[in-house]
Amino acid sequence: MNNFNPGWFVIYTRPRHEKKVEDQLKERKIESFLPVRNEIKTWSDRKKMVKTPLFPSYIFVYIKELAQYYTATGLDGVIYFLKTGKNVSRVNEKVINDIQMLLDFGENISVSNSRFSTGQQLLIQKGPFVGRYCDFIEVNGSTLALVQLNVLQRSLTATLPYEYLTVAD
Structure with a gap:
């Protein structure tokens, strides 16, 4: 990540840790976006409307500086940033806006x-x-x-x- 430019990136998390990672990012004042949808879950005795991630195990994060990248990498529940080859993959802001x-x-x-x-x-x-x-x-x-x-x-x-x-x- 030499010559770092701010932008949107994607973090891959441990299963069902998306909200926990989002909370940790907010605590550290790192902008994040966790798209969720309402889903009806059915158990043997009841039904309940719950918010589930639109993309399980993924959370979008806006990194402004290299220090934020390293902070986010060390959070509990974060596995890695998505990469293309050796480079961390960026997400176009238009894609975030469309979602x-x-x-x-x-x-x-x-x-x-x-x-x-x-x-x-x-x-x-x-x-x-x-x-x-x-x-x-x-x-x-x-x-x-x-x-x-x-x-x-x-x-x-x-x-x-x-x-x-x-x-x-």
Whole structure:
């Protein structure tokens, strides 16, 4: 990490340690982003709405200086920063903003490890994603607009009504 430039990075944590790592980062005044979604968990005697990480074992962190990198590396629950070869991988701020926008929209968000085959390309005309392109897929009879975000080799999907969509030129 010679010639360090501030930016967003991704920390890989021990399983189910994302919130603990986020709390430790906040204590040290290091900016972090842990995208979560509401999920209904079912036990034998009850159901409960719980917040689960959108990307299990991953947390985004904004590192301003090299000292913060080393501080974050030593936190309890942190395994490593994601790397490409020998270089620590950066995440474009636009990707962070897109994830935040998707979470703010908050309807039927899911994450898939698989890449969907490219279908008909559509343009979103209404809602928080106005002007963005998406791929149309059919899943369980629902209309899903796949908002393509290249984040940790996963695809984020959001359910959008038909009237929000039009064929892209």
